[in-house]
Amino acid sequence: MRVYARILAAGFRTQSRYLPAAFAGLLANATFGLLKSGILLTLVDDGGGEIAGYTAGTMAAYVWLSQGLLGSVNIWSLPGSAERIKSGAIAVDFLRPVDVQLAGIADDVGRGVFALIPRGLPSVGVGVLVVGMAMPAQVLPYVLGAVSLLLGIALSHSLAYLLGTAGFWLVEIRGLQVLYMGVSGLLTGLMTPVWLFPDWLKVIALATPFPAVMMYPIDVLSGRTTGADALWLIAAQAGWLALALAAGQVATRLGRRKLEVQGG
Amino acid sequence: MGDLLRPYRAVLASRIRAQRAYRTSFRADLFGTALVGLTEMAEVIVLFSAANGTLGGLDLMQALLVFGLAELAFSNADMMFGHVDSLAQQVRAGTVDVLYLRPQPLLAQLVTSDISLRRLGRTALAVVVLIWALAANDIDWGPRAVALLALALVCGFAIFCANFVAAGGLQFFLLNAEQVTNAFVYGGRHASTQPATVWVRGITVIFGFVFPMAFCAYLPAMLLLGEPGADWLPAWLGWFAPVAALWAWILALLAWRAGVRHYQGGGG
Numbered sequence: 193m194r195v196y197a198r199i200l201a202a203g204f205r206t207q208s209r210y211l212p213a214a215f216a217g218l219l220a221n222a223t224f225g226l227l228k229s230g231i232l233l234t235l236v237d238d239g240g241g242e243i244a245g246y247t248a249g250t251m252a253a254y255v256w257l258s259q260g261l262l263g264s265v266n267i268w269s270l271p272g273s274a275e276r277i278k279s280g281a282i283a284v285d286f287l288r289p290v291d292v293q294l295a296g297i298a299d300d301v302g303r304g305v306f307a308l309i310p311r312g313l314p315s316v317g318v319g320v321l322v323v324g325m326a327m328p329a330q331v332l333p334y335v336l337g338a339v340s341l342l343l344g345i346a347l348s349h350s351l352a353y354l355l356g357t358a359g360f361w362l363v364e365i366r367g368l369q370v371l372y373m374g375v376s377g378l379l380t381g382l383m384t385p386v387w388l389f390p391d392w393l394k395v396i397a398l399a400t401p402f403p404a405v406m407m408y409p410i411d412v413l414s415g416r417t418t419g420a421d422a423l424w425l426i427a428a429q430a431g432w433l434a435l436a437l438a439a440g441q442v443a444t445r446l447g448r449r450k451l452e453v454q455g456g
Numbered sequence: 457m458g459d460l461l462r463p464y465r466a467v468l469a470s471r472i473r474a475q476r477a478y479r480t481s482f483r484a485d486l487f488g489t490a491l492v493g494l495t496e497m498a499e500v501i502v503l504f505s506a507a508n509g510t511l512g513g514l515d516l517m518q519a520l521l522v523f524g525l526a527e528l529a530f531s532n533a534d535m536m537f538g539h540v541d542s543l544a545q546q547v548r549a550g551t552v553d554v555l556y557l558r559p560q561p562l563l564a565q566l567v568t569s570d571i572s573l574r575r576l577g578r579t580a581l582a583v584v585v586l587i588w589a590l591a592a593n594d595i596d597w598g599p600r601a602v603a604l605l606a607l608a609l610v611c612g613f614a615i616f617c618a619n620f621v622a623a624g625g626l627q628f629f630l631l632n633a634e635q636v637t638n639a640f641v642y643g644g645r646h647a648s649t650q651p652a653t654v655w656v657r658g659i660t661v662i663f664g665f666v667f668p669m670a671f672c673a674y675l676p677a678m679l680l681l682g683e684p685g686a687d688w689l690p691a692w693l694g695w696f697a698p699v700a701a702l703w704a705w706i707l708a709l710l711a712w713r714a715g716v717r718h719y720q721g722g723g724g
Contacts, residue, residue: 216633223643223662230654234512235503243506367484374491383499388506393498 195290196298203302214263214310221259221315228255229323232384244387245416249326253414254385256319258406261341263311264304265348265405267380268373270365271300274356277447278363286448293353293440300349305342328415336422337413343429344409350436351376351401357440360447381407401432463560464568475573485574493527493578497585500649512651517592518681519651524586526648526673529612531582535575537620540566541641544627544634553721562716563621595680604694608676611697612648615672618704619644625711628719640667648672652686660688668700 207214229252236243236251246254273296276282285292319325328334355372359365377383379402386397386407397403408425411417417425475482500523504516514522543566546552555565595601623637630636640662647655647663652670655663663669670686675694678685685691 210632212631212633213635216630216635216638220635220638220643223639224646226656226659227643227646227650230656230659231503231512231650234654235507238507238511364478364481367481367488370485370488371491374488374495377492378495378498383495384502384506388502390502390505393502 196294199290199295199298200302200305203299203304204306205302206299207303207306211310214307217263217307218311218314221262221311222318225255225259225315225318226322228259233323244385246385246387247326249324250414250416251385252319252323252325253327253416254410256315256323256325257410257414258382260308260312260315260319261344261406261409262382263307264341264345265380266300266304266352267348267376267382267405269352270369271296271349271352271356273353274359274365277356277359277451278365280451283451293437293444297346297349297353297437297440300352301342301346304345304349308341326414328418330415333413333415333418333422336426337409340409340412340422340426340429343426343433344405347401347429347433347436348405350433350440351405354436354440354443357443357447360443360450376402376405379403380405381410401436404429404432464564468568468571471570472573482574486577488577489531489575490577490581493531493581496527496649497523497581512654513683513686514651514653517589518677518683520585521589521593521681522651522673522677523649524582524589525608525612525677526645528579528582528586529609529672530616530645530648531575531578532613533616533620535572535579537567537617538572538575539570540620540624541637543624544630547627547719548631550721552719556719556721563624563712566624593681596682601680604676604680607697608673608694611676611701612672614701615668615704616645616648618701618708619667621708622704622711625708625713625715628715644669648674650674652689655686660686664689668704671697671700 232251232255233248236246236248241247243251273282273285273292276285282292285295288295316325316327320327355365355369358368362368379386379397379400381397381403386394386403389397404425408417408429412422412425497520500519501516504511504514504519509515511519543552555562558565590605619641623641626637627634644663644667647659648669652660652664652674670689671694675685675689675691676697678691679694683691685693
């Protein structure tokens with residue numbers, strides 16, 4: 193286990209060398225955050241100060257937490273392992289005395305956790321200063337929120353890894369990635385809160401692991417969901433994470449047998 | 457003139473043939489880009505449905521008219537100019553040097569170096585949404601409406617293209633901070649689909665005037681619908697879309713020229 197903790201720490205340090213990139217991402221997040229606040233706060237206003245349980249304060253919290261998380265969770269892109277599967281370089285990784293899946297995910301989670309510092313915190317800072325987002329005054333939501341956040345980050349990278357393993361069977365997975373990007377952007381609750389969806393779409397979303405990536409951590413951290421309900425959300429996240437890791441492990445083992453490295 | 461354009465035509469024709477060679481992959485790509493457009497539309501529908509009536513002074517079908525106009529102009533620009541967005545990788549890899557060596561303008565080479573036909577999936581969706589919205593809304597059809605429609609699509613296309621070029625010019629300076637340009641390229645795309653009435657003041661300045669995204673769809677749509685527009689952005693400004701497009705291109709070409717002159721070579 194220690195080796196994966198080390199890889200995770202290394203990922204954290206790797207990301208700390210890319211500060212300009214982090215600030216660039218922050219600028220993009222802030223722009224999107226302002227655009228989203230405008231329309232979502234108008235929506236709350238027009239609804240008489242509340243819509244689907246959101247007030248102006250909690251809606252602002254949703255906007256800035258979701259934008260702040262973007263540097264840490266992976267919703268869109270393929271992990272480094274996908275490129276190595278395509279090029280065949282993954283064969284070298286299989287020779288190493290670490291689990292290919294866990295090592296890859298640990299590295300990505302480490303980077304994701306670091307990104308909370310230059311992108312997550314300032315984004316929340318902008319939200320608090322500029323639009324007055326509501327954050328809970330007790331300690332418990334932050335403790336549960338931190339756990340939920342970590343699970344969400346780990347789940348997003350586990351799902352991305354699983355997506356990348358499709359490359360063992362299909363050489364070109366860009367089409368698949370674009371499909372994934374479209375679906376996950378909507379169902380994680382990045383575009384609008386999942387709770388605003390019409391019922392049929394909400395049912396579809398909740399049957400997928402995507403809300404556990406972003407919507408649940410935001411709900412727990414912002415104090416929208418508390419007590420036993422918050423623990424339920426965290427349990428659901430843990431369940432999805434276990435499932436995604438197991439599927440990734442199986443796909444890696446099957447893929448390893450399928451792997452053909454050309455050229456040698 | 458024909459001789460002058462021949463090299464560009466040859467490159468573009470080869471790119472088109474190349475993309476049609478792998479049919480299954482191309483079909484998956486088409487479907488994928490259409491799906492991305494569909495989720496963007498889902499966002500608009502979810503928000504305006506949750507609003508029970510109107511949001512920012514528009515109802516759902518009016519919002520879809522803004523969305524359809526913006527989406528069609530953007531997907532066309534993305535198809536023709538979208539690959540300029542990958543300039544950051546080329547600058548880092550040093551492969552831009554090659555373009556400097558050829559006896560053709562850099563920007564013309566870069567733009568004609570590719571054409572992403574897979575974006576046609578998104579274009580097709582945009583056309584469907586636009587026609588649906590044009591039919592569903594109460595529009596006074598005549599030469600004025602047709603002129604406005606053409607004005608919006610042409611100027612919107614030009615403004616989105618200008619954003620890609622401006623972003624390209626900035627990439628020569630930004631190197632690892634390439635995401636800075638996402639703020640106005642993709643943030644601008646997002647802004648262009650929104651009713652400007654919901655914007656906070658800072659956004660109105662940035663996306664109403666600096667990067668004139670309001671002129672791509674919202675203002676012309678308000679003229680078409682006979683709606684008054686927003687506080688700092690009254691509907692009649694929509695007639696000035698060509699001025700906005702010109703302004704966007706002046707900014708873009710200045711950024712591009714500064715970038716090209718700043719570049720020192722990949723050291724190869």
